[in-house]
Amino acid sequence: MRHILIAEDDPHITSFVTRGLRAAGYETTEATDGETALLLARSGAFDLVLLDIGLPRIDGFAVLSHLRGEGVTVPVIVLTARDSVIDTVRGLEGGANDYVTKPFQFAELLARVRLRIGDGEQRTPGAVLSHGDLSVDVRGRRVTVAGEAKDLTSREFALLEVFLQHPDQVLSRDQLIGHVWGYDFDPASNVVDVYVRSLRSKIGADRIETVRGAGYRLL
Known part of the structure; x- marks a missing residue:
């Protein structure tokens, strides 16, 4: 079973994403601050990280910078309420694989997760x-x-x-x-x-x- 780390400090969003991913057949672990997210993401136990930018202690940009600087290649999808071009570019140039702006529909997030993980469940366009x-x-x-x-x-x-x-x-x-x-x-x-x-x-x-x-x- 694919294992996804959800690094998000909003309990409402964490609960929503966790329920949806588990219903789709994924295992999930939650982190509510940047230091915990960084520690867990370094472990090699995850197939993908959903990373909020506005995390306490250290923010998502710093988490991403540490991971990529240390050679950790786990796919990262950034979740953020910030929708400016500058933040988008900073996230992607910092090593994020994708970028989803809140609010979002779960169907969109799930499609991006499957694309980045290379999940065999992903539907082809003409499915x-x-x-x-x-x-x-x-x-x-x-x-x-x-x-x-x-x-x-x-x-x-x-x-x-x-x-x-x-x-x-x-x-x-x-x-x-x-x-x-x-x-x-x-x-x-x-x-x-x-x-x-x-x-x-x-x-x-x-x-x-x-x-x-x-x-x-x-x-």
């Missing part, structure tokens, strides 16, 4: 996701049910894509919000229930099961 007689052409953004085309909104499509990536698995509302709407979306919102209801009306009500107290599952 088709299928489950029974339900099929989604990811690149063409086409959905068919028993051979019949269905017209979905962009959010409905994104929600269905997440379900198809995790068939027969219970996904919590928080996980679905993280994947489709992003971690900054209000977790108290009923947006997931609204979109599940809408999706059921288009692909069949019996295809998505409500698991009381837990979330939803694609059958």
Whole structure:
């Protein structure tokens, strides 16, 4: 199992990213300050580091500088609320492999993680996701049910894509919000229930099961 270090001092973001990565099949370890992140990243135990710039003690730029100066080549994806060109260039020239600006949707982060790790799970651009007689052409953004085309909104499509990536698995509302709407979306919102209801009306009500107290599952 691939092991990812999450170096982030915001517990909300750490929890959101940890849940999503574990649901995607990764092992995770968390560090809440730069000194701990540097110590762990040096160990060689990780396949990738998600590195926040604004860490306490020493910031992410310093962590990255130490790692690359010591010849540590672990892939690093920088997570930061800073979106200026100067910060982006500084991160990439400092040895980061990628750069994701907060707020972000988990689906985007996961795609970048898989790209940098070289994960065999990464979908090719023309991938088709299928489950029974339900099929989604990811690149063409086409959905068919028993051979019949269905017209979905962009959010409905994104929600269905997440379900198809995790068939027969219970996904919590928080996980679905993280994947489709992003971690900054209000977790108290009923947006997931609204979109599940809408999706059921288009692909069949019996295809998505409500698991009381837990979330939803694609059958």
